[in-house]
Amino acid sequence: MSAVHSEFAHRLAQMRPSTIREILKVTAQPEIISFAGGLPAPELFPIAEVQAAADVVLSRDGRAALQYGPSEGVAGLREWIAQEMRARGIQAGADDVLVTNGSQQVLDLVGKVFLNPGDVVLTENPTYLAAIQSFQTLEAKFVPVPTDEEGLIPEALPDLIKTHRPKLLYTIPNFQNPTGITLSASRRAALAKIAAAHSLTVIEDDPYGKLRYRGTEVPPVKHWDEAGCVLYASTFSKTVAPGLRIGWVVAPPEVFSRMLILKQAADLHTSSFDQRVVHAYLTTNNPAEHLEKIRAVYGERLGILQEALGAAMPAGYHWTKPEGGMFLWVTGPESLDAMNLLQRCIAEKVAFVPGRDFFPADGGKNHFRLNFSNSTPERIREGVRRLAALCRAG
């Protein structure tokens, strides 16, 4: 098929092989103790409640649930989300909420609105690898923002903006993927202020915000967004179930209308049925109570992982101290080649994600990411035992 044109072939050649897909293949083998992937624990899915919600939706409103629907999303769900947004400190009405196929689709739509080939996106470094992948399909360039244990450093932004004239800044302020780091409140306020001063659009990607196990909740960056520069994205993937693919974005009207046209062109609308099932689930159950259950389980698993690492890992290894989310980030000695370590680990039936793919440019050789949400305490302890033994063996 010579008609696959050369520019796209070039574009694809620049893309790395999809690590996410390879990971999913490894984690699918039940004998492997997997700290890879980013899967919620399926034993916590509210299956019976979703089943009851699906029954109610089809019994009460089957025709609407199975018919074409508005590209913006189902009205009742948008109302619910807007209320949730206000509870998180964001001034939003239902009209500001666009329902998407998971928050991943927000990245695709925002990228299409703002990015042309060669445009610059500022990101944390490392950052979410499917965000890199999404912006790469639009041939964006990435410029890392310096970060420390409180997240990205706003003071570094004015110079970066002046030098690179970025079209977007992409950040995961809560329990970042892959590091688990949370951006401090003062830096969020500073980020919003700098974005406004430079008319820089910020995508605040917040899939994990409700998964806090310790410390105090911090309002979203968008809470401080008086200029309408921040797009806030979130999802029900971690609080209800990812398989339903229901996410959303809160965007200022001018951006909202552009995203809506692109959403319609992309797939007309998100599943009417799944939107209504999620809405029925949320309104006929106590989602806050379910969230407490998830938090208790994941918080325990995080504690066990940290304890096991502390007891077993050799000198020269250190790791982040997340207060929530699903990931913890390990840094080894300069000599570590995490890709090589992974190969040896898989032989011992334990897996993680090497750091390299989370860095838009170079770096990451001596880092790796551990997921703790989808392993039982026993498997976490056993997995760390095997991992640490291989780290000690060098």
Next chain:
Amino acid sequence: MSAVHSEFAHRLAQMRPSTIREILKVTAQPEIISFAGGLPAPELFPIAEVQAAADVVLSRDGRAALQYGPSEGVAGLREWIAQEMRARGIQAGADDVLVTNGSQQVLDLVGKVFLNPGDVVLTENPTYLAAIQSFQTLEAKFVPVPTDEEGLIPEALPDLIKTHRPKLLYTIPNFQNPTGITLSASRRAALAKIAAAHSLTVIEDDPYGKLRYRGTEVPPVKHWDEAGCVLYASTFSKTVAPGLRIGWVVAPPEVFSRMLILKQAADLHTSSFDQRVVHAYLTTNNPAEHLEKIRAVYGERLGILQEALGAAMPAGYHWTKPEGGMFLWVTGPESLDAMNLLQRCIAEKVAFVPGRDFFPADGGKNHFRLNFSNSTPERIREGVRRLAALCRAG
């Protein structure tokens, strides 16, 4: 938000206001007899069967149905679709099938693979307006292929290919939207041959193929595609329910792998739950029998529409004779302004879609599209009575 860059602003300014969305608003008013929209009849949705399927899926396989899944789609559904493809005369295995959010998403993904700004797409003229919209977001240009009552004329293609060097040809060979015209078998074979000779990629969009009420089924263009130049797209939107947003594409391996990367970047994957619900519906019911029911109802409605038009429309109006699908295309006298007629019709509580928006470039002023799938016989007769009276009044 000055950061919305000027090129996209320009791109959007070129897009027409979304007629589809305006139509959906009009058709939402129950007192309007709507020949607009393209909605399946919701009274035919297999609600109880979908409910039973959802119950089975969640009872038997709830964790997998609510978890992240593969970007390609759920294995069992891909198998079912591959078998259906072979029944339609297409050589395909499960590995050739990519599950998408309705067939609309196929257009988005194929466009991203093949189109850069300024690239040319050949289309029927008129054609599906959301296809125009989707390719317009990629800043494609459109060149119409001459058509007659047997569809596009293959003999016209070599010259068009030479002059415009198109990246894609987009066609709806069965009961085309908006005209209802079906491409003849000999032309399908000729199209596949010409595409192969010129390495031209063809998107064969077939949402309506199973909705045949008269005449003999014609194999898809892809049936004659020995060179791997044809991408075949279809959907469960018309045969099961559109609200579930389950469509698919069959693509040659080189294109498949590119679309898969883009699908993953776009939204990770299509709803695990909806895919499994559709698969369970298909395998625990008799979908062919349900299809017969749909065909009987829509076929009757098409007949009543044609009869009513024949009895009431004034001289100077003629219309297509579709053998299936959901639409019929009316051509009025040169003096007709269908947009003006629509305004007068809405005052009389009857609606249709003016032809203009189906033409990528100019034209269409004296045409309009009538949908017959979503109105009862009584409302079709009454709607045509009102419409014809306004046509006679000039």
